[in-house]
Amino acid sequence: MTAFYLRWGVVLVIAMIIVGMTVRDYEQHLASVSPAQILDDPPHGDVRVQGLVKAGTLQGNLEEGFATFALGGDQATLSVEYKGLPPENLRELKLLIVVGQWDPASQVFRARELALLTHYGFVVSAYLVGLLPLLLVLFFMGRKVSLLFEEIKQSKLYQSE
Amino acid sequence: MGFFKIMQWVVWKDLLTEWRSRETMSSMFFFALIVILVFSFSFSMDQQAAQELIAGIIWVAFAFTGMIGLGKSFAVELQDDCLNYLQGCPGSKGALYLGKVTANFAFMFAVEVILFPMFIVLFNLNVIEEFHILLLIFLMATMGLSAVGTLFSALTVQIRAREVMLPILLLPLVVPVMIAAVEATKGALSGDSFALYRQWLELLAIFDAVFMVVSFWMFEFIMDE
Amino acid sequence: MNKTMINRVIRKIQRYKGWFGGAAALCMMAGLYVGLLASPPDYYQGEVARIMYVHVPLAHTSLLAYTVLFGGSIWYLWKRDPLVDNMCHAAAGLTALFTLLALLTGMIWGKPTWNAWWTWDARLTSFIVLLLITIGYLMLRTFIDDPEREARYAAVLAIVGFVDLPIVHFSVEWWRTLHQPQSISMRGVSISSGLLIPLMLMSVGMSLLFSYMLMVRTQMLYLVNLLDAKKGRLLSQFHLSKAES
């Protein structure tokens, strides 16, 4: 039985490592900030900003991949200039993530990518729902088999025959 | 030739028994009648809503009615261990299967033909022109139900909780029959051209053919230890 | 020695099953790493598409499990080996488990992508029919006392169900195209090579995991039966000796 628990311990540790790495990776690369944070503390390099496309502000030519709009957060609003592939999801009153750089000189956010709001809750729950039951079932089945082998070894049921 | 003789004997026995007791047909008939009444109370329907829903109602009523007939089909053999005698007889068990399918088909189809005028009256349907096509749909769908149903009747008869297990096992398997029968009936009742719902009759034909063969083959394993 | 009483195949499984478990763990961990960390998000669906790496392998594996059950059932009817029946029983339980999980993850994927938990699509419908068949199969087995008859009837049910599934699939497909041709399109994700690697890793890993679980479960069912029977026999002998004295 010790070997059995040991094996499962190893599996558990490796699983924990993957979970930890995933969480860190998502925090580093996929976390988004609000427009207010950009204005308060202008960042350098690529950032992801999440906000709502304000009604009546969307202008430009979507087929050619150019648009300007105002991205509203809780407190502040950011003017965004988008240049890139023709966006599929750009509409007014839509929650979006814009990826690009903040230009402090012109006070415009130059976006080159638009991303949908990611439903991390769905991803996480799908992985948990999909994998945890398998592991639990396997753990209890494996434990039962080990116990049964022990029981057969200890019992004298078979030696009479 | 012995094969068809045995089939004939089984059909003769089932029909004669039924003629004398009228047990299966009458319980099927009254159950279906109650289902129809409950449905007509549950939906207060105008002509148009009736056109939409009636096909579904008809086949739900027929399927549940069929369950009663199928459940009784082999339960009768259980009295007095008749099933053991059937098992111990020489010859292919397929003949027994075909005999039972024929009898079950006859009961279900007879009940459907008696009940259908009630649907016409209670839900104000117009079927004069499409009657022969409706009859064909009823024939083929009932064939499919009784082909699988007879197998499952034999499968569930010797187990505990058989009244529950028959519908639990059978209904998921006859999903294609139900879909095809409902769609084809709907098409026929609304006066569509035959070409529009012909594919459903083809589906029924495929289902009937496949499951007659598979059930015929599997029946041996149910009856023979 | 007591070991000789245990079936040779069961002892073989005990010796070799670890390789399958280890390989499954390796494949799946690599798949998780590539799928969650080292692959780009899907162009259309974004990060949500990563659900695919767990959902699609689950769906594949449940079909694999039912195919194993089907093959095992034919094998049983042919050879009447009780161990094959244990394998079928194990495969049926796993089919139910994998199908249920595939349905659940599919629903979780469906909500953000099509904005609906459920649609009466051909694939979903045949999966729910598959779930109902396997649950019916497991229920049927609990309602029969004679183990030989239990095995035989269960095999028949598995075979009939296997033949039925494609017909269910086609009938629902026709039915769907008749009723809801547009609204929710079930367009699959376009598979680029970046997605393919983690998908393959997870699919292979899940299949290996299934074979490992099948081995463990077969062992479990066999050993439980064995112990029950021996205990029952001792018990009945005890009662008989009491009754005679």
Added chain:
Amino acid sequence: MIAISGQEISKSYGHYQVLHEVSIQINQGECFALFGPNGAGKTTLLKIFATLSRPTAGQIKILGRDAVKEKDMVRASMMFLAHGSYLYDELNAIENLQFAMGLRHLTPSLRSIASTLDRVGIGAFSGMKVRNFSAGMKKRLNLAKAMLAQPHVLLLDEPFTALDDSGIALMQEYIVERVTNGGAVLMSTHDRDKAAPLAHHAGVLSQGILKTVSSKAG
């Protein structure tokens, strides 16, 4: 010639063994009586000989044919009368016989059916639904089936229960007739007094093991 031969028949339900290597051999023109307490496996053994149940191990031959491989031939030459009397309530005595014979590919004439019914003492009730028959009458009707089918091998499970004295005499008479005509009879019973005078061999089955096979000169 050997009519019934079972070699080392074992039967297990799962891992639970009901029969342990039972071997029986019955020649044509012989009757074998199987005694034993309840739950010893008598009915299981008879069902195996009747091809209603497969043995887990062992070989059965009926008139030289393998009972598993040549099931049809074996079944055609054999009849098993068990606890139940295999009758349909809604059919009358004649129809029940017709149906039972029909399934065995036999079509006895109405006259032979009538005379057989007379012989088993229920000729007066031949048009009556079996629903109204008593247990003894059903048993007699069942005996009539065996008389019509004239099987080479007859398997009887508790043949004397539910019968009155004249019924028992009838059954004994028929067994003797079958045996003298070269048939073979295997019966299980706990009624030693009624079976012993008929049997050429007798065995006691206990906890699935056949013990103390005794034989006497016929």
